[in-house]
Amino acid sequence: MPYGYVGKVLWINLTDKEIKEHPFDNEVLRNYIGGSGLAAKIIYENVPPETDPLSPENLLVFMTGPLTGTIIPGSGRHTVSAKSPLTGIWGEANVGGYWGTEIKKAGYDGVIFEGASEKPVYLLIENSNVQIMDAGDIWGLDALETGEKLQEKHGKVRVSAIGRAGEKQVKIANIISDDGRAAGRTGLGAVMGSKKLKAVAVKGTGTIQIAEPQKLRRLISRVLVTIRADPHVQILASYGTDGIMLPMHTYGDVPIKYFTMGEWEGLEKICGEAMVQTILVRQYACHACPIGCGRIVKVDEEPYKMEGHGPEYETAASLGSLLLIDNLKAIAKMNDLCNRYGIDTISTGSVIAYAIECYEKGLLKTDVKLEWGNPDLAIKLIKMIGEKQDLGELLSQGVKKMGEELGGEAEKLALHVKGLEIPMHDPRAFYGMALQYATSHRGACHLRGLMYQIEQGVRIPDLGIHKRYHRDTLMDKPEPLIAMQNWHDLLDSLVLCKFVAIPPATVAAMYQLATGIDLKLKDLLKAGERTYNLKRLYSIKCSPTGREDKLPHRFMEEPLAEGGAKGMIPRELREALKKYYELRGWDEKGIPTEEKLKELGII
Amino acid sequence: MAFTEEEVKSEVIWAMKALYNKGLMTGVGGNASARLPNSEEIWITPSGLYKPRLTEEDLVKIDLEGNVIEGVLKPSMEWHFHTEIYKRRSDVNAVVHAHSPYSTGLAIAGVEIRPITLEAALMLAKVPVVPFKYPGTKELAEEVGKRIMGTRLLILQNHGVIGVGYEMIEAVTAVEILEEVSMMTFIAKLMGRLIEIPPEEIEVIKKLYRI
Numbered sequence: 001m002p003y004g005y006v007g008k009v010l011w012i013n014l015t016d017k018e019i020k021e022h023p024f025d026n027e028v029l030r031n032y033i034g035g036s037g038l039a040a041k042i043i044y045e046n047v048p049p050e051t052d053p054l055s056p057e058n059l060l061v062f063m064t065g066p067l068t069g070t071i072i073p074g075s076g077r078h079t080v081s082a083k084s085p086l087t088g089i090w091g092e093a094n095v096g097g098y099w100g101t102e103i104k105k106a107g108y109d110g111v112i113f114e115g116a117s118e119k120p121v122y123l124l125i126e127n128s129n130v131q132i133m134d135a136g137d138i139w140g141l142d143a144l145e146t147g148e149k150l151q152e153k154h155g156k157v158r159v160s161a162i163g164r165a166g167e168k169q170v171k172i173a174n175i176i177s178d179d180g181r182a183a184g185r186t187g188l189g190a191v192m193g194s195k196k197l198k199a200v201a202v203k204g205t206g207t208i209q210i211a212e213p214q215k216l217r218r219l220i221s222r223v224l225v226t227i228r229a230d231p232h233v234q235i236l237a238s239y240g241t242d243g244i245m246l247p248m249h250t251y252g253d254v255p256i257k258y259f260t261m262g263e264w265e266g267l268e269k270i271c272g273e274a275m276v277q278t279i280l281v282r283q284y285a286c287h288a289c290p291i292g293c294g295r296i297v298k299v300d301e302e303p304y305k306m307e308g309h310g311p312e313y314e315t316a317a318s319l320g321s322l323l324l325i326d327n328l329k330a331i332a333k334m335n336d337l338c339n340r341y342g343i344d345t346i347s348t349g350s351v352i353a354y355a356i357e358c359y360e361k362g363l364l365k366t367d368v369k370l371e372w373g374n375p376d377l378a379i380k381l382i383k384m385i386g387e388k389q390d391l392g393e394l395l396s397q398g399v400k401k402m403g404e405e406l407g408g409e410a411e412k413l414a415l416h417v418k419g420l421e422i423p424m425h426d427p428r429a430f431y432g433m434a435l436q437y438a439t440s441h442r443g444a445c446h447l448r449g450l451m452y453q454i455e456q457g458v459r460i461p462d463l464g465i466h467k468r469y470h471r472d473t474l475m476d477k478p479e480p481l482i483a484m485q486n487w488h489d490l491l492d493s494l495v496l497c498k499f500v501a502i503p504p505a506t507v508a509a510m511y512q513l514a515t516g517i518d519l520k521l522k523d524l525l526k527a528g529e530r531t532y533n534l535k536r537l538y539s540i541k542c543s544p545t546g547r548e549d550k551l552p553h554r555f556m557e558e559p560l561a562e563g564g565a566k567g568m569i570p571r572e573l574r575e576a577l578k579k580y581y582e583l584r585g586w587d588e589k590g591i592p593t594e595e596k597l598k599e600l601g602i603i
Numbered sequence: 604m605a606f607t608e609e610e611v612k613s614e615v616i617w618a619m620k621a622l623y624n625k626g627l628m629t630g631v632g633g634n635a636s637a638r639l640p641n642s643e644e645i646w647i648t649p650s651g652l653y654k655p656r657l658t659e660e661d662l663v664k665i666d667l668e669g670n671v672i673e674g675v676l677k678p679s680m681e682w683h684f685h686t687e688i689y690k691r692r693s694d695v696n697a698v699v700h701a702h703s704p705y706s707t708g709l710a711i712a713g714v715e716i717r718p719i720t721l722e723a724a725l726m727l728a729k730v731p732v733v734p735f736k737y738p739g740t741k742e743l744a745e746e747v748g749k750r751i752m753g754t755r756l757l758i759l760q761n762h763g764v765i766g767v768g769y770e771m772i773e774a775v776t777a778v779e780i781l782e783e784v785s786m787m788t789f790i791a792k793l794m795g796r797l798i799e800i801p802p803e804e805i806e807v808i809k810k811l812y813r814i
Binding site for chain 1: 641692
């Protein structure tokens, strides 16, 4: 077995209560690397596309990569994958903290769950001692309480858990690790809930074997200064991810009032700088992170009293500007509630904003008075979603299903791509983001491409991105976007954080020193392309939705009247898609050709 | 980067020699400190000793309240601002203080550092200037603390400069680059013109750093 990896995963059948160890073939590891790439291979082979995502036949795959838990900066992450109950296609989410490191120290690269338990259970991994435990006394607790309870019971375990929303199979439910880090998107908490799996608690005391530990150490000690030279690092370290809110607003990128306004003075009150001045207690850094963009915050006053992980940019925007809420303390409370219920903050803010807009337009009838800028209403709705009660039952399904139920004009107003709610970057402000959202395999994804950075002039020579790209052009974007998508899919296989911007050639060197595997950057990028195509193929096989590469009406027809993106519309999306498909080696319908799949070794 | 306490100490010694050899401080001028990531204790240079000849045994270990934990010498009189920075920035594990002549001199003349090279734009951004407060005082530390977010460099008016980093190389490099760019600025100003990089070429830096 190569270094870096442990070489085996746990395969748990929750129906039969069977615990097995599953080894990996070296060739598979060379081709699919780890993380969500390896998960895609497993799911593609074991979960038929017609599978009901909430049935026992779906797999839930927690996976680390060959670099997870090493001393490499940004290696404290793991991925969770399954067929998504929210979108019905490929689903994955990525999360930081310490859980991934811990499971590798326990002696496993990941854990795969199949089947479903009749009664609530949790998995306890204490090195090689693995047990399926009765979760009767923790079922019903929130995700953070669950972590605390399991730590009381088993000592210093790292916990990934669902809250009450996951238990109730809310379609926007997530999985919470390490007291408040979220594997947020695509509703994977519902898959966990459908398996009656409350948590995975891990304690590991082993070490991760590295091929060339001294050389790797020396390399890291010399490149850190370059990594930290990225201006994003200073901003993220000092102000968290929410530190980008004001700079991004100058482009009209930050969504306001469900993407209908281009200016709003409230941003000054909910940005990263405001957080430092008001509620920040300290920074939080994941394993081996030289940035520490996490925020630990505290609010002393009721009704927003809380202490714990603070809102990231996506959350400050989705629960703040998207709803016209400018009270940072209330947003911190809403974020905490979302973490406790275990629901994705991006989707949660989106369903609430969508409901308010529909209500205002008379397209949604309810006894609850829905209005913008009302944090107490938002808190009430979060609770309803988490409990799947009253109006929350409708909202808990995500905007696509809501639109289908409400029908007519309402359907057109639902902002999503392939059923996944739009993240907090306006695709009218950066046209590359429009193409990125449209072509992402899991639906609207802000993390594969980061085109808003490329369109601000970031160059990545190792990926062939040398020139200055502008934000208001589309036809020149397919090439850099494909390079970025493949690169980011690779990072999700390795698994490394995208905010710790290590130059790709240096990542390749680190990979070789960590694993001892002689794969060069071009081979690794090929692996990124392979997993991107495999996930795409799986999504297409799951549903026609898988190739619905389009943006909602609002982004194509309704320009903003003011702000940094005033009047902008990514009109050439259809033409750019054609070019994108061609460069990808996909046919005119966006389906990977047999030739491409053979070239990548997928078939 | 330091992975052990011994490495942390040797980085502090290295920083003093590097800054002295570059002409960025005199033998009795600057000071430095470092810690292991996530630690609440730092190793800092002692007060009153000739800095280029320090050895590991001269260093003093203190907590973030200034209590001496290890070492026989008195910690640097500037321990207040060192600890203030560590309290506010958990991503910072190294702090250096030098008396860089050009950087300090430009501030004395009231000249602002502008993005005249890519390196300057990336590493320096807009370097905040801390108003004069008497060296070694809590007042100076408070002023430093107020301005340390979002930057890896501060200029202390009529005093010197502070560089910070995740590790010592970054802190020292920041101070070196500041001095290099200050010299370029000085030369350009002396010749009568100062041409900046076209803003469009460094858009992301300008936006993030608001320069």
